[in-house]
Amino acid sequence: MSAVRSLEPWRWIGIPMLQTLGATILFGIPLRIWGLQLPEPVFPMAAVFAWGVIRPSMIAPAAIVLMGLSLDVFWGGPFGLWALAMLVAYGLVLSSRSMISGQGRAALWAWYAVVTAAAFGVGVVVAGVKDRNLPGLIPLAWQYLATIVLYPFSNRLIEMFEDADVRFR
Amino acid sequence: MSLRDSPLGELKVPLAWTGAVAVIVAIVAVVALLASDRRDAFRSEAYGATRGVADQVLAPVGDALSAPGRWTGAGIDTIRGYFFAVSENRRLKAELKEMRQWRDVALALRNENDRYRTLLGLRTDPPIPMAAARVVTDSRGPFADTRLANAGKERGIKVGNPVMSENGLVGRIIGVTTGASRVLLLTDTASKVPVMIDRTNARAILTGDGGPNPKLEYLRGQSPVKEGDRVITSGDGGVIPRGLPVGTAVKGLDGRWRVVLASDKSPIDFVRILLFQDFTQLVNQRELAERETPPPTAGALTVTPQPGTASATTAAKPAAASAPSTALKPAAGANIAAKPPIAPPKTAAEKASHPGNAVGAKGAIQKPGVKALPAKPSALKSPAPKEPVAKAGGPRPTPKSGAEKPAAKTAKRSGAASAAKTAPVKAPARAEPPRPPSDDEEPPT
Numbered sequence: 001m002s003a004v005r006s007l008e009p010w011r012w013i014g015i016p017m018l019q020t021l022g023a024t025i026l027f028g029i030p031l032r033i034w035g036l037q038l039p040e041p042v043f044p045m046a047a048v049f050a051w052g053v054i055r056p057s058m059i060a061p062a063a064i065v066l067m068g069l070s071l072d073v074f075w076g077g078p079f080g081l082w083a084l085a086m087l088v089a090y091g092l093v094l095s096s097r098s099m100i101s102g103q104g105r106a107a108l109w110a111w112y113a114v115v116t117a118a119a120f121g122v123g124v125v126v127a128g129v130k131d132r133n134l135p136g137l138i139p140l141a142w143q144y145l146a147t148i149v150l151y152p153f154s155n156r157l158i159e160m161f162e163d164a165d166v167r168f169r
Numbered sequence: 170m171s172l173r174d175s176p177l178g179e180l181k182v183p184l185a186w187t188g189a190v191a192v193i194v195a196i197v198a199v200v201a202l203l204a205s206d207r208r209d210a211f212r213s214e215a216y217g218a219t220r221g222v223a224d225q226v227l228a229p230v231g232d233a234l235s236a237p238g239r240w241t242g243a244g245i246d247t248i249r250g251y252f253f254a255v256s257e258n259r260r261l262k263a264e265l266k267e268m269r270q271w272r273d274v275a276l277a278l279r280n281e282n283d284r285y286r287t288l289l290g291l292r293t294d295p296p297i298p299m300a301a302a303r304v305v306t307d308s309r310g311p312f313a314d315t316r317l318a319n320a321g322k323e324r325g326i327k328v329g330n331p332v333m334s335e336n337g338l339v340g341r342i343i344g345v346t347t348g349a350s351r352v353l354l355l356t357d358t359a360s361k362v363p364v365m366i367d368r369t370n371a372r373a374i375l376t377g378d379g380g381p382n383p384k385l386e387y388l389r390g391q392s393p394v395k396e397g398d399r400v401i402t403s404g405d406g407g408v409i410p411r412g413l414p415v416g417t418a419v420k421g422l423d424g425r426w427r428v429v430l431a432s433d434k435s436p437i438d439f440v441r442i443l444l445f446q447d448f449t450q451l452v453n454q455r456e457l458a459e460r461e462t463p464p465p466t467a468g469a470l471t472v473t474p475q476p477g478t479a480s481a482t483t484a485a486k487p488a489a490a491s492a493p494s495t496a497l498k499p500a501a502g503a504n505i506a507a508k509p510p511i512a513p514p515k516t517a518a519e520k521a522s523h524p525g526n527a528v529g530a531k532g533a534i535q536k537p538g539v540k541a542l543p544a545k546p547s548a549l550k551s552p553a554p555k556e557p558v559a560k561a562g563g564p565r566p567t568p569k570s571g572a573e574k575p576a577a578k579t580a581k582r583s584g585a586a587s588a589a590k591t592a593p594v595k596a597p598a599r600a601e602p603p604r605p606p607s608d609d610e611e612p613p614t
Contacts, residue, residue: 028308030306037307040308077315080202083202135379135380136379139380143310
């Protein structure tokens with residue numbers, strides 16, 4: 001079990017934010033290996049879930065907006081789509097915090113999948129309204145699967161900082 | 170008074186509540202941002218300064234990050250070339266042999282095409298200048314399919330320019346900044362491109378859905394498409410030129426017609442950005458607005474306008490005069506020198522060469538070697554013009570008729586008038602009549 005770290009914002013919010021954005025840029029390079037492109041998961045979703053589980057915060061929503069807008073700028077999507085989708089996901093985690101804290105890894109992973117599905121649902125609605133055209137189910141399913149397999153990273157972040165602030169256990 | 174002495178000093182707000190309030194405030198702000206965003210607009214200012222600066226920064230970063238991948242690929246290609254040189258040489262020789270035969274066919278067809286064009290007085294699209302660029306970043310999600318190319322406004326790239334790979338159409342430019350431009354792929358949900366089925370001329374709108382095979386929507390006619398049909402751009406709307414290869418039609422798993430994109434045959438690392446200007450960009454709006462009212466037809470009845478009655482003024486305009494005025498619109502808008510009213514064409518050959526008829530926006534630009542329509546008022550006023558309709562300055566393999574003789578006569582002598590009726594030559598690119606230009610109007614793609 002990893003050692004518990006002190007809960008300083010730059011440590012539990014700043015560094016994961018930079019790491020997820022770095023991973024997004026790295027996976028955005030036009031590279032094909034044996035004719036196949038790299039998967040494109042939503043890396044920040046892992047951090048968003050972990051932040052909601054660790055403790056409520058006022059910095060986290062601002063960081064989520066920043067990350068979401070960065071994703072939209074980098075991917076060239078509608079400006080605000082991922083910020084809104086991830087804020088909704090964070091709100092869901094925050095509202096269900098008392099229910100999911102202390103649960104086992106599998107239960108948390110399942111909840112992470114549900115929250116990610118909600119975020120993708122918001123994305124579908126926004127794309128439908130903005131572009132008057134719904135994205136296909138297959139590309140949605142691919143990105144969704146690529147995102148939910150990232151839960152171990154989220155779990156690692158939770159284990160590192162969950163016990164740092166005993167008021168929110 | 171210190172905070173502790175204040176009546177609100179002991180007030181404690183749970184962090185969960187403040188966090189929830191922060192989330193709600195952030196959601197409201199983001200919804201406002203989303204509502205104001207228009208990434209698929211055809212106006213360059215709609216792209217926004219934030220995106221422009223971010224692209225400017227991201228382009229060199231993406232270029233540097235993708236460099237190891239490029240070097241590795243180049244190294245593998247070198248090794249593969251070394252080991253497979255003999256078999257590749259054999260394959261290339263066979264291909265060259267076949268290509269030589271095609272070259273002869275192409276030369277014969279080009280010669281024939283030039284003859285028909287000269288006879289019919291058709292003006293074709295000029296060659297479109299291009300800018301080459303390398304793709305430096307790539308996004309492939311269901312909500313955004315765009316790429317960043319490392320060429321920007323310094324190369325003359327504008328919003329709306331079509332982008333092609335060596336195999337076919339890739340998308341169009343939605344944002345330009347210095348040193349970078351953002352390409353909206355055909356697979357993006359915001360992408361809607363007018364296309365046509367090459368075999369049947371059936372029109373459709375190619376609509377992306379985030380997957381690799383965009384949908385064919387609004388297909389018209391009975392069985393307009395079948396498996397394996399070639400899909401090309403239709404040029405409708407004027408944003409993308411006609412005839413660019415898009416892909417082949419396939420029936421999707423969901424029962425809808427989809428397109429296997431030609432550009433997917435190989436990795437899209439280098440792209441060509443067509444510096445194509447549509448009709449609304451070419452047209453001289455001021456000149457179009459300032460056209461002169463044509464004189465009334467001689468002998469036509471005119472009504473003396475009653476002072477103070479608008480209807481009488483309108484009625485005083487002869488109907489005959491308004492028709493040439495309409496006919497003039499495309500010609501003037503297309504920057505052709507012919508300003509006086511143009512009489513409607515009578516013969517098939519004249520119809521084909523009539524400026525308001527065949528050529529649209531790009532057709533108005535003269536191909537090197539083909540002169541413009543005569544601007545002589547005498548030729549244009551007469552209902553049956555005797556003056557030459559088009560002069561061939563370029564290759565013209567019809568020495569009998571001579572370059573100075575009227576095209577209509579030439580067409581009759583060589584039987585081209587009937588040829589024009591049966592239209593053996595493929596319709597010229599962008600043969601649709603030009604739409605009325607407007608600053609605020611957005612093309613339908």
